[in-house]
Amino acid sequence: MTPHPGEVTLHYLWMLRPKAQLSSVLEITPQWLQERGIRGLLVDLDNTLVPYKFKGEAPEAIIAWVRGLEAAGVRVFLVSNARRKRLKAWSAKLGVEGIGLAGKPWFGIRKGLKQLGLPASQVAMVGDQVFTDVLGGNLAGAYTVLVTPVSDKELGYTKLVRQLERLILKQ
Numbered sequence: 001m002t003p004h005p006g007e008v009t010l011h012y013l014w015m016l017r018p019k020a021q022l023s024s025v026l027e028i029t030p031q032w033l034q035e036r037g038i039r040g041l042l043v044d045l046d047n048t049l050v051p052y053k054f055k056g057e058a059p060e061a062i063i064a065w066v067r068g069l070e071a072a073g074v075r076v077f078l079v080s081n082a083r084r085k086r087l088k089a090w091s092a093k094l095g096v097e098g099i100g101l102a103g104k105p106w107f108g109i110r111k112g113l114k115q116l117g118l119p120a121s122q123v124a125m126v127g128d129q130v131f132t133d134v135l136g137g138n139l140a141g142a143y144t145v146l147v148t149p150v151s152d153k154e155l156g157y158t159k160l161v162r163q164l165e166r167l168i169l170k171q
């Protein structure tokens, strides 16, 4: 039997659906993670922790958030599609290891899982984009958290992707 085209679309939509949607990473607390059995976070950089292309000082709230998680035993690792040089600079500023040019959604997340040394079922991928962070996280079997982008300064391409994301999330 050939499924109706609409059914095929719905069948694959799970890959694009985040398990949770939050307005900021700051809403992710050790308790929130513990309730979901999550012991490690893979975190996107641009528009998740800092504005896209932002080169200033690390926001204090973000640093405090990372240190609070680590103090509670949560492992944190950055997985970003940004250039390696940018990722390296932010890795130093935030005091968090990570990989740049990760190639999300197809690559990078499994590498991140290896770095955390945790099974995907105990890890959340946190990011602001459905087609990289959520898709990649879901494909790797991780818990996925979509956060509101911290800045609306984006590439034209990303703006187009945002329109597609809105369509998907409305389904």
Ligand SMILES: [Mg+2]
Pocket (backbone or CB within 6 Å): 044, 045, 046, 047, 048, 127, 128, 129
């Ligand atoms: Mg991002």
